[in-house]
Amino acid sequence: MTTQALPQPRITPLPVRKRLQLTQPKGLPVINISFNESPFAPTEHVLEAIDSATREVNRYGNPYCDSLRSKLEECFSIPADNIICGNGSEELLDVIGRAFASQGDEILIPQYGYIQFPIVARRVNAELVKAAEPQLVTDVDQLLTRVTDQTKIIFLANPNNPTGTMLPLVELQRLAQQLPTTVLLVIDLAYAEFTGDANTVAVYLQQIHELVNRFPNVMVTRTFSKAHSLAGLRVGWCHASTPMMNALYAGRGMGTVNAAAQAAAIASLEELPQMRANVDLMISERERLSSALRSAGYQLTPSATNFLLMTFPGATEQTADELAKSLFDETGLLVNRTREAGLEHYIRFSMALPKDNDRLLEFLQKYL
Numbered sequence: 001m002t003t004q005a006l007p008q009p010r011i012t013p014l015p016v017r018k019r020l021q022l023t024q025p026k027g028l029p030v031i032n033i034s035f036n037e038s039p040f041a042p043t044e045h046v047l048e049a050i051d052s053a054t055r056e057v058n059r060y061g062n063p064y065c066d067s068l069r070s071k072l073e074e075c076f077s078i079p080a081d082n083i084i085c086g087n088g089s090e091e092l093l094d095v096i097g098r099a100f101a102s103q104g105d106e107i108l109i110p111q112y113g114y115i116q117f118p119i120v121a122r123r124v125n126a127e128l129v130k131a132a133e134p135q136l137v138t139d140v141d142q143l144l145t146r147v148t149d150q151t152k153i154i155f156l157a158n159p160n161n162p163t164g165t166m167l168p169l170v171e172l173q174r175l176a177q178q179l180p181t182t183v184l185l186v187i188d189l190a191y192a193e194f195t196g197d198a199n200t201v202a203v204y205l206q207q208i209h210e211l212v213n214r215f216p217n218v219m220v221t222r223t224f225s226k227a228h229s230l231a232g233l234r235v236g237w238c239h240a241s242t243p244m245m246n247a248l249y250a251g252r253g254m255g256t257v258n259a260a261a262q263a264a265a266i267a268s269l270e271e272l273p274q275m276r277a278n279v280d281l282m283i284s285e286r287e288r289l290s291s292a293l294r295s296a297g298y299q300l301t302p303s304a305t306n307f308l309l310m311t312f313p314g315a316t317e318q319t320a321d322e323l324a325k326s327l328f329d330e331t332g333l334l335v336n337r338t339r340e341a342g343l344e345h346y347i348r349f350s351m352a353l354p355k356d357n358d359r360l361l362e363f364l365q366k367y368l
């Protein structure tokens with residue numbers, strides 16, 4: 001080990017995560033329901049688009065994602081000039097953090113906000129401030145009371161991960177109205193497609209994107225990872241007002257959305273009814289499981305997403321660990337162990353295919 005002085009990171013280092021060796025004791029296939037992904041493979045049309053794009057990967061993808069942004073404009077009536085695409089919405093959250101906050105600034109999030117928000121704050125050395133969420137639902141008044149002169153960004157996901165819960169639209173509108181215009185409000189819509197039927201979602205999306213038009217300090221992020229079944233290709237996008245766009249492009253790398261990802265996202269937007277059918281099935285599975293698990297004695301937050309957050313009477317971190325382990329050992333289903341402070345006695349899992357959900361249910365009904 002050297003005793004020489006070494007370069008010192010300007011970021012708080014994190015321990016490198018140990019490699020996980022998952023062995024299913026019964027030799028069953030491992031079904032990961034811990035990342036809130038879609039259980040549906042992309043359609044043939046999307047796979048063909050990926051295939052033809054990969055045959056030309058001697059060429060760069062379009063660094064500005066021009067065709068994808070035009071397609072998004074066509075689908076959502078949002079000007080392409082007010083859209084920036086990223087390597088997953090995760091990259092865009094990071095870009096927003098770097099573009100609008102640094103050391104000495106505060107980034108405000110709900111108490112159980114999406115895990116990526118604290119990670120962004122840590123990367124830019126900003127102070128993370130958490131606003132209480134008494135009912136595991138984002139609370140607008142709590143957020144507003146925590147705004148200070150140092151607050152640069154509020155990140156909130158609606159619906160949120162890991163809670164699955166959702167603020168009513170009027171509350172988000174009230175937050176946008178009452179917030180000082182110097183504070184950036186980032187509304188992460190990763191799970192928006194799961195908030196209701198096609199019409200309800202269309203209205204919700206339209207009203208949220210309308211906030212960007214009314215309040216230039218509001219941004220909205222979306223992803224192809226969940227409803228569109230493209231998590232592994234990494235495509236997300238952000239709708240922002242015109243004065244914000246140059247800063248976002250300055251903070252993002254060139255060509256971070258690869259050519260195959262762009263082609264797949266466009267193809268997926270050409271097949272919105274298929275995407276919707278998948279989402280409708282996930283919603284009906286979510287409702288079926290919620291009601292059966294509640295009848296079996298489990299406690300669940302009301303979910304507006306493709307996943308459920310669940311605990312049981314008297315649960316502790318240890319007994320939740322035990323449940324997750326037994327479930328994996330018996331069925332191969334791998335759930336998420338929530339590590340957020342205050343949620344350690346919960347587990348979180350996304351909707352799998354109906355036959356796998358049946359196995360989950362069967363196990364959990366016997367377990368309690």
Ligand SMILES: Cc1ncc(COP(=O)(O)O)c(C=O)c1O
Nearest residue numbers: 088089090157161190223225236
């Ligand atoms: C609330 C929320 N936002 C964003 C993301 C990241 O999505 P992407 O795959 O687009 O980076 C996730 C992923 O789980 C999420 O739960």
